[in-house]
Amino acid sequence: MNLLLELLLFLVTLLYSYLEAFVKLFVPARRKSLSGELVLITGAGHGVGRATALEFAKRQSRLVLWDINKHGVEETAAECQKLGATVQTFVVDCSKREEIYSTADKTTRAFLPVMMNNNYGHIVTVASAAGQFVTPFMVAYCSSKFAAVGFHKALTEELSALGKDGIKTTCLCPVFINTGFVKNPSTRLGKILEVEEVVEALMEGIVTNQKMVFVPPQLNIALLSEMVFPERALNLLKKMTLPKFDAVIGQRSTQ
């Protein structure tokens, strides 16, 4: 195909896509059922992981729960079972390389080949707004969350290139959540999130196959403003809206 034809094809597709996006604003999205689905949740003993497990339990999914905290994950499992879900729990310490490998190995055998063969499934990457925007004094955290966003995007591209369009992906990018991970957070850009509203946005993202779930959704606009505002204006904007918090505290110390 020659370049002019390709350009024409692209422009027509671009116009069609904008029109499609506009129409979709007024059409309610289709929601998929999660009943009977096999769901693995990491970090299920606390915070967002636990609340997500409960939401899947309410929808009658079959749950596999991971956490470093035996007490926490068993508590979550008990609550899920009360809601009628079948639950298996594993204690996994993600700071120990061998434990991740051995448990991931079991999981890989159990999950990935079946997903690929059936061209069916959904992979959720829990990142953070810090995977798209940086904050001072959290260099390592931001780097790891940027990596999580990159992982999600590259995985999505690869599944698409392999024609596995039945395997969906979702990346969760919330701002600060009130789970005890940071102490006394405060930000001018909206309030600190409660776990429930993050999980509500995540579940909606999963059942409607959204690729990127920003909480709050206005983060999308902030991302665009980073691209088009000059540095001097951005610096002022940051000074005006920078989130503040006392300390980052580990999961363990809150237990």
Place this chain on the structure above:
Amino acid sequence: MNLLLELLLFLVTLLYSYLEAFVKLFVPARRKSLSGELVLITGAGHGVGRATALEFAKRQSRLVLWDINKHGVEETAAECQKLGATVQTFVVDCSKREEIYSTADKTTRAFLPVMMNNNYGHIVTVASAAGQFVTPFMVAYCSSKFAAVGFHKALTEELSALGKDGIKTTCLCPVFINTGFVKNPSTRLGKILEVEEVVEALMEGIVTNQKMVFVPPQLNIALLSEMVFPERALNLLKKMTLPKFDAVIGQRSTQ
């Protein structure tokens, strides 16, 4: 300050910044001298690292060169010394955690406190276009390069928050380079880069304190288009321009 005043201040700053950016298009950027500066280069035994070392040597910097490959780094050192530079070499295997820690420890003691005390220096993070755009079949590579971009951005924010405006940062994001890292690369978005043009862009970025160096520079526009084009149009665009290559081959196998 009340919100309305802050908004006004922001709008005035925004207009001023756009005007400033426009004027700067016609004013040649100030270039800093690199003569006598102490410069640490990792991966200096090959490709971009070696070519960068030679450029600093031409500018009479004092060099500290790291590489996994003893033969390679000594070859680079000999070439740099011919250009009149003083050179120290270290063999470091970045796949061995302990070696990074012990050599980084030496480096940290030698470099970072002095940089912070003097509020003077420049930190270059070598990332990749794959740290901003994803490519299928390179999930781990993309994730690590996204992390490198996140590291650069978070470090930049932190230095700014600490008032260390004398320590500059630059992040290098080139597309495929002809260094033997990928086999038979080809892309519709411009040609495969030669090492020399990447290093030329990097050196220009360093002496003019550019924060992000895209090679080719049009990558900036591609990044913006990712934000404003709908998914269907982007997918078509990717199909039309996707880079293709035979295999990713390690550094070792090319030696």
